[in-house]
Amino acid sequence: MTAPASGARWIATFLEAQAAEAGAARNTILSYGRDLNDFASYLQVIHEEFATVSRATIEAYLVRLEADGLAKSTRARRLSAIRQLYRFAYEEGWREDNPAQMISGPGPSKHLPKVLSIEEVEALLEAARDQGRSLPEQIRNRCLMELLYATGMRVSELVTLPVAAARGNPQMLLVRGKGDKERMVPLSPPAREALAAWLTARDAAEDRARIERRAAPSRFLFPSSGKEGHLTRQGFHGLLKDIAIAAGISPARVTPHVLRHAFATHLLQGGADLRAIQMLLGHADLSTTEIYTHVLDEELKQLVLRHHPLATPSKRS
Template sequence: MSAETWISTFLEAQSAEAGAARNTLLGYGRDLKDFTQWLERKGLTPDKAARADVEAYLTFCDAQGLSAATRARRLASIRQLYRFAFEEGWRADNPAIEIRGPGRAKRLPKTLTVEEVTRLLEAARDQGRTEADRLRNTCLMELLYATGMRVSELVSLPLAAARGDPRMLLIRGKGGKERMVPLSPPARDALALWLAERETQEDARPRGAQPSRFLFPTSSAQGHLTRHRFYILVKEIALAAGVTPSKVTPHTLRHAFATHLLENGADLRAIQTLLGHADLATTEIYTHVLEHRLRDLVETHHPLNRSE
């Protein structure tokens, strides 16, 4: 089989069997295309490449100035391809399985202060050309900060998940995993106002028009607000709020949700559940916010710090 057939068959299986997201499939495709093109220049094919060839490719990537994170991701893509090839009987081994990739540096997530988030939420109430736009934008921002959802989870929320003044939202996350996240009173109020406006819009639709199943419907190909449009919207709200736009993305609001919970004493396991992290190690990056609280705890309660 050609390298193109290897990649296309692998991607089809990832989509059909593993339920991989479109962006994940695109990432796999880019990484594997680069790898197989490099093999071709060396007169090799994926079915003949050895461990030394994979290592040589990673050295080539390093020489090209690619970051450690990019090289680690490419190795992961190659491993997945060869694991699939082994399971399908295309190869008798996985030449990449024992290769150690470059370590990824754990960077502290960028976050926002409570005061900055408050300004963003207030600015959202006035952002938009129409009252409907302003109600929708307020709902989007309140839900994002109240739940810590991923942006893809937020913009694709089904209408059914939000009906009936819910105290909890059912969120479908990565890999189709579901989790329940409680809503704050401000988020519930914003949701109720947007639902009323959305119902008015539905009533005004032409007779016979198919109603949207999404909470935030648009005329986009996906049928709902796109991640890109929401990203731009968040930047516009940041500008209106007087918060540096470069500091504000949908993901920094997710980080703010987790950081502010930890600062106020929430349990790390609970935050893992709320964020939808499969591994607690992913959530542990937020423990940097505990340093100040732990230092105060020791200074206040340790017997050696007590004055006579």
């Protein structure tokens, strides 16, 4: 197959194939696009083309990213996108090699996740009950928080939940995650109660809108009048900051991902199996889940330093 004439067509064809054949999620496609467009801009500056790029050129690009102060995780992601593009180009016959294949990436930095205590999460859940301009909004916000903490869902998974998945007072929810992969997550009694209350309020609002011919029924559990048809990730981020302030917790410490960390860490503290947590989080690799063991390692270290008789200088002469 003849290679596209321009870098823009290389990227567009690759992204189309990822969406149609690989089933990549929308956010993944957007991320690939941003990273490859940055690489394309670099190639334009040095007057090179995708079709003739060498390993040395890609390595020079990575060196420039490091000099610009980009994080290891960002550089690793950029290299991954370039690798995927050239693997696709090789398979399509655009290139006879993959110049990025043998390049060692910087590897993402393993930061310990920020963790909220159980008491802090309880304060957030309590504050969510009164957060909102109306009673239906307060019921919705409580449901959002209960579901997020009970299941460990990613925020994108939460806001795009179809209402059909929540019908019939379910004890588990079917969640569609990264790469269009599905998994089952159990619901706690408080989450089921909050969900039932929200469905009642949501359906009543939709009935009124249908009678008044203001809007067609939504397929989303958390509908919105915006173009996406559901509450956006950005909207939920802003809501979470307001809930954090109401709970007396610094909003800088509270994000949807931090609540996901709290879900996993609190389960691990309670004795849950690491592989079970991997399945609940939808991690493809157990090594991603294992970072939560480092949180417990740090807690055990602090416990020893606080309480072991030999951890502090002896008072004996």
